[in-house]
Amino acid sequence: MKKLSLVVLIAVLVGVPGAQAADIIGTITLNGTPPPEVPYTPLMNDPTCGAMYTTTPTTHFYVVGPNHELADVIVSLKGVTGKSTGANQPPVMLDQKGCLYQPQILAMQTGQKLTVKNSDPCIHNVHCVPAASGNLESNQVQMPGGPDLTYAFSQPEMFLKFKCDVHPWMFAWVSVFDSPYYSLSDKAGKFVIKNVPPGKYTVEADHRKLGTLTKDVEVKDGEVTVNFSFDVK
């Protein structure tokens, strides 16, 4: 019996180097032609906001590259919870600039701080509208040049909404995860979920307009590649 325990212990110790975390990488693409983006006409009709632009800015619901690469897709490991390292991470920044939230899609962890600043010469009200119970709704005024506002969320939630009711076209969508295993696709459609422990996972890709796609993967040694392709219905 003692011999067996010793063998198991040695096997575990030897096996540790083999259990190293790996990255999940991939590319998101979009099949089909999305509807054309629309101009922020109400923004231009606002004297203060409109004065900041020479041409009318448009929405960015679909950020698609020349080879159909799709940005602003949030990729995460489905069902992985209780592993947040958010309290030790630097804050995520959300700016109000040109009477628009920048960026409009972002992701963070539970317990991580989100700093909202106002770079505009006008009042904004930062209205946070969570849907998950435990995440608190708040509606705070932010004067031009006023101090930054700080938020943190205790519960995971997809596309938690930030809005400004003074300028009702202003929205940002913050996805909150209970683990560090998520990524946001860039303009090349690429994403990287770093340091994923070995195991079987369901990878989920969420786009605010296009919905959700999932794929099952097994992480072993080295990188795992998972590509997603959304279709315009």
Place this chain on the structure above:
Amino acid sequence: MTEIAVVKTNRPLHWFAVLTALFTFLLLGAGGLVTSHGAGMSVPDWPNSYGYNMFLFPPSQWIGGIFYEHTHRLIASGVGLMTAILVLWLFGRNSRHFMRWMGFILPIVGIASECLFPNRWLDGVLYGATGLVAYVASFFWPSCERSVKWMRWLGMGAFLLVVAQGVLGGLRVVLADAQLGIFHAIIGQLFFVLTGAIALFTSRFWQNLRPGRAGNPLTAVGARGVTRPTGTNLRRLVLATTVLIFCQLIIGATMRQQHAGLAISDFPLAYGKIWPDTSAVAVQGYNEHRMDVTAENPITAFQIVLQMIHRLIALTIGVLTVACAWQAWRRLGKKDSLTKLAWFWLALILGQILLGAATIWSNKAADVATAHVLGGALSLVTGALWYIIAFRRSAGSSEIAPAATISGAYGAVPAMAANK
């Protein structure tokens, strides 16, 4: 008898009641603009506005959605004040005592406010100034007799309702609860009906309505001079239509408080079909193609079905109002005031259906959508007043009896009859 004479001849009171109803209509429009512009939460605090006393909030800061929300609050305060004056007027010269008491109490409240909240000294000044105005106004207050008891109660009811409505609007902001917005919208419509009814009850037109009078098309003289109400089916039809309009307004308020933009973007078809596909795949497809700048939430199958129900009820209301107008014309004759009102109602409903279509065709343009809300309010109040007038004309007509015994649904009825 004295009370009745006052009600009958107090035309300034009547015109003030009309003015209150008109301002209530304006208030509904201002509230409609707040929701249409998605500006309900643009002033995050209440009863203050951005920390200022509401009445002292600098106009230079009324930008964007703040303009709609803040003007809505100011107009609401104005309507609240007008309702208070209306109630005081209904109490006639007796209100003078109350106003003088307020002239003492409000400054004391102001001083207490100064002591408790020294950094908000302007609030205390406003309390004191209001008390002073009430005190001075008491010396110039109309010397009329108080109105009849049921009118005074109606006025008190209106005042309590407008206060409750204000608090509800405030709680909708403070608690950030969109569901409260639905109730706020519905109570606003009911309050408009109430102010419209008070304007009617104080009018000469109302005084001249004679329950059970000879030649009244809503009553018929039977054996031994006993009159009985006729046109009961017509009245029931109008009542049913009015109730349906109220239900329609509840659905409309629910749709507007979803903040999801248009659930169905085409009309008269719905996503190219008579009945739209509401499967999950189809709804996902609809959302992918919705590119509204201000539509903050994706639409759901529930919202699509809700808009379809709204359309079907609109069609039903249209048919019912045609039936009402036709029945009124047939039973009452084309010259009867109720027939004319029924035709006006029909025109209003048809216009309202057109406005509903325009709301969709304009992609829910704020001014068009708000006009649709106002059309709904006018439709409701028209139906309600039609029914009240018809009820008045037939109420107490089951028998011609000494005035003192004809105490029908309205306390004023016997006395009015006696007064005649």
